[in-house]
Amino acid sequence: MDCLCSRWFPTQTLMLQISLVLVLALPSPDSQTIKDPSSSCTLKRILGGSVQLRLNSSLGPNIREIEWNWDSEDDEKPQLLVSWKPNTPNPDWYDLEEKHKHRFNVTETAFLSIRNLTLEMSGLYTAKIKFHSGKSQEEVFRLCLYEPIPHPQIQIYSSSNTSGWCNVSLECGTPGNTGNLTVTWLSQGLPRELEQRGTLGPARSSRNLSLSLPLSHFNSRLTCVVSNPADEKNATLHLEDICPQRGSLQSKWLWRGILLVVLTVSLVAGVWIWMRKKMQTGRGRWVHSPASGARLSSYSPGPSHSGIR
Known part of the structure; x- marks a missing residue:
């Protein structure tokens, strides 16, 4: 009996410890997090643009206050931005740097709006919703910012016609910073076999493209799509501009x-x-001869003529 007890007691103690750990790990009913996207970007925007952080929670009479804070990637701790309270004409803003004062705004529904985005404004934005009951919950947004994509251009390096096919070598280029960009080649009016072989379509993600195009598809087009998680630009080139058909020429x-x-x-x-x-006008005049003393009259072509008197 003592042996059984000695074996059961450590097992019961271990189970009790596991239960305590699980209880401590559960969120407190007074403070819960609806969304915590700290490991991924929930909002993706380009520099210079704007964004609005919309709450999932509906505003009800039980809400006492909503407090927004900003955890920048450059700062060590979050910065309090604004306190919003229902039935209050103006929100209560905390001290902000001068360069940030006119970029933040709070709507009537407690949404946080940010305009003229700069790279330093990326990071975590948290809305702490406080209720009259004393409970609270949080909604977290992770804002990631990207450079705007310049308009791409398709450059033709070489092209030749052989047996009804156009052999081309192209490159899709973008001026300036080209980091973290995805390049995709798409077609319109060309045989589907080209996409199935991976020559074109989403599977093709390279700036350079070399392929053979059938000249019979004269109205076809090639499109280069350059994108990042927040922006997308494209350039289109007609097949007739790459390899004109001989018959059309x-x-x-x-x-x-x-x-x-x-x-x-x-x-x-x-x-x-x-x-x-x-010539007809020149033949209708007589020449006057002073030596003969004859007086000549003009000749006018027509049904009646006047001669020398």
């Missing part, structure tokens, strides 16, 4: 030749008509 030159012939014929006809009129 011949038809263009044919129409240009026909137009040139028409213009030449019109010009020659106009000059011939003008010269004919000048």
Whole structure:
């Protein structure tokens, strides 16, 4: 019996210790966290933009106060921003640096708005909601900021036509800072086999692209999409701009030749008509001869003529 007790007592003690640990690990009913995105970005914006932190909790008569604080990645401890209370005309702002005073705003529904975002304004923003019962809960937002993406450009390094196919080598470039960018090539009007082989589509994530395009798909397009978690820009290139079809070029030159012939014929006809009129006008006058003393009259072409008297 003593042996059984000696074996059971350590086991009971261990179970009691585990239970105490689990109880201590559970959140207190007076303070609970609805959302804690400290390990991921819940809000992604570009520098210079704006953001609004919307609460999931509905405003009710049991809310006494909502307090916003900001835990910047550069600061050691969170900074209190503002205290919002229902039925109060103006929120109570804490002391902020001059450069931040005009960037924060609180709406009538206690949402925190931030404009003209700078890199230092990334970090954790916490809304502590206090109730008249003495309980409280928190909503946490992690704001991550990124550089805006400049408009990309597609550069054609080489192109050649062989047996109805256009062989091209392209590059999608963006000026300035190009870190942490994803490049995707998409197509419109081209055979689906190109995407299935990974040549195009979401599986293609490289700035450089070399492929063969069928010239039969004359109205097709290639699009380069450059993106980061907060922004996206694209550039499009038409297939006819990369590799013009020979038939289309011949038809263009044919129409240009026909137009040139028409213009030449019109010009020659106009000059011939003008010269004919000048010749007819010159033949309608007699020459006066002072030596013979004859008095000549003018000749006018028509049904009746006047001769020398």
